[in-house]
Amino acid sequence: MTREVVWDHGVSLPGHRLWLDPLVVRSFAFISHAHTDHARRHKEALLTPQTLALIPEARRPRGWRMLGYGEAMRRGPATVTLHSAGHMLGSAQLHFEHDGTSVLYTGDIKLRQPGGLPDTFVPKADTLVLESTYGRPHFRFGDPDSTIEAIARWCRLALDSRVTPVLLCHALGKTEEVMLALEQYGFSFALEKRCAPCARDYAAAGRPLPEWVELNGEPVSGRVVIAPPVGKDEVRRLGRYRTALISGWAKDAEFARLFGADATFDLSDHCDFDELMEVVELSGADQVYTVHGYTEDFARSLRKRGIRAWALEANEQLALAL
Numbered sequence: 001m002t003r004e005v006v007w008d009h010g011v012s013l014p015g016h017r018l019w020l021d022p023l024v025v026r027s028f029a030f031i032s033h034a035h036t037d038h039a040r041r042h043k044e045a046l047l048t049p050q051t052l053a054l055i056p057e058a059r060r061p062r063g064w065r066m067l068g069y070g071e072a073m074r075r076g077p078a079t080v081t082l083h084s085a086g087h088m089l090g091s092a093q094l095h096f097e098h099d100g101t102s103v104l105y106t107g108d109i110k111l112r113q114p115g116g117l118p119d120t121f122v123p124k125a126d127t128l129v130l131e132s133t134y135g136r137p138h139f140r141f142g143d144p145d146s147t148i149e150a151i152a153r154w155c156r157l158a159l160d161s162r163v164t165p166v167l168l169c170h171a172l173g174k175t176e177e178v179m180l181a182l183e184q185y186g187f188s189f190a191l192e193k194r195c196a197p198c199a200r201d202y203a204a205a206g207r208p209l210p211e212w213v214e215l216n217g218e219p220v221s222g223r224v225v226i227a228p229p230v231g232k233d234e235v236r237r238l239g240r241y242r243t244a245l246i247s248g249w250a251k252d253a254e255f256a257r258l259f260g261a262d263a264t265f266d267l268s269d270h271c272d273f274d275e276l277m278e279v280v281e282l283s284g285a286d287q288v289y290t291v292h293g294y295t296e297d298f299a300r301s302l303r304k305r306g307i308r309a310w311a312l313e314a315n316e317q318l319a320l321a322l
């Protein structure tokens with residue numbers, strides 16, 4: 001019973017009235033991280049202090065219970081522990097234990113970390129609910145440190161030829177992590193207006209960023225510009241510029257073309273196909289549910305390797321009795 005996992009507008013452990021990143025308002029819900037697709041105005045939410053700090057006031061849950069990494073919380077007869085998911089500031093995996101069996105919900109997860117940091121820790125669990133955004137084998141990303149070095153070289157080359165390098169990154173999470181990764185190369189930054197509030201929130205949530213200014217419609221010189229991948233009005237006013245898409249989707253030629261970027265770099269805050277396989281191995285789980293992205297494809301790849309796996313999201317409203 002403990003291992004029963006259900007999809008109903010979000011992952012649920014029905015015996016325990018615990019919802020994991022539900023898409024509709026619930027009485028008690030775990031919010032794995034601050035991206036908009038995971039934050040709703042729940043009656044009570046379980047989240048890390050950093051995630052709470054990154055959710056704008058208007059979208060905050062009505063009540064919350066903050067839990068730091070590695071701290072255990074009792075939930076009836078069960079124990080809940082959060083661990084870093086390596087996806088962005090505050091992102092957490094939820095480990096649920098009851099009656100000698102356990103479930104691990106990864107939320108959005110990134111295993112490989114840049115800057116010589118160790119891989120994200122994956123706790124052991126009997127059942128794994130895994131985010132499978134890049135669950136197809138052609139999504140294999142380069143080593144993050146080499147990719148960051150390549151991005152730095154690309155930016156330097158542009159600046160040396162008096163062209164403004166523009167990195168296309170999602171405003172919350174990716175923008176700030178890319179700034180931090182490029183800090184060692186001594187760049188200063190100019191952020192498009194949608195990235196600016198996120199950068200301020202990141203710093204307020206405890207992660208100070210390298211020096212930056214906000215784009216104000218004037219051309220900038222000597223700075224690396226960061227802007228979201230869609231809506232390039234402000235970027236077009238920069239005069240001479242070149243754009244680079246920073247995303248795992250860079251591996252998908254069609255998708256990369258859609259963004260019309262001059263260059264692409266496959267730096268992602270999600271696991272690639274091999275990292276997803278590694279998360280499964282590290283967890284030691286003997287049954288896996290996939291959510292988000294290529295759920296069916298990745299579940300099939302796992303079954304080929306002899307692991308019991310199902311796409312949870314594709315079975316909406318269907319309770320999977322184990």
Ligand SMILES: [Zn+2]
Nearest residue numbers: 033035087108
């Ligand atoms: Zn996310």
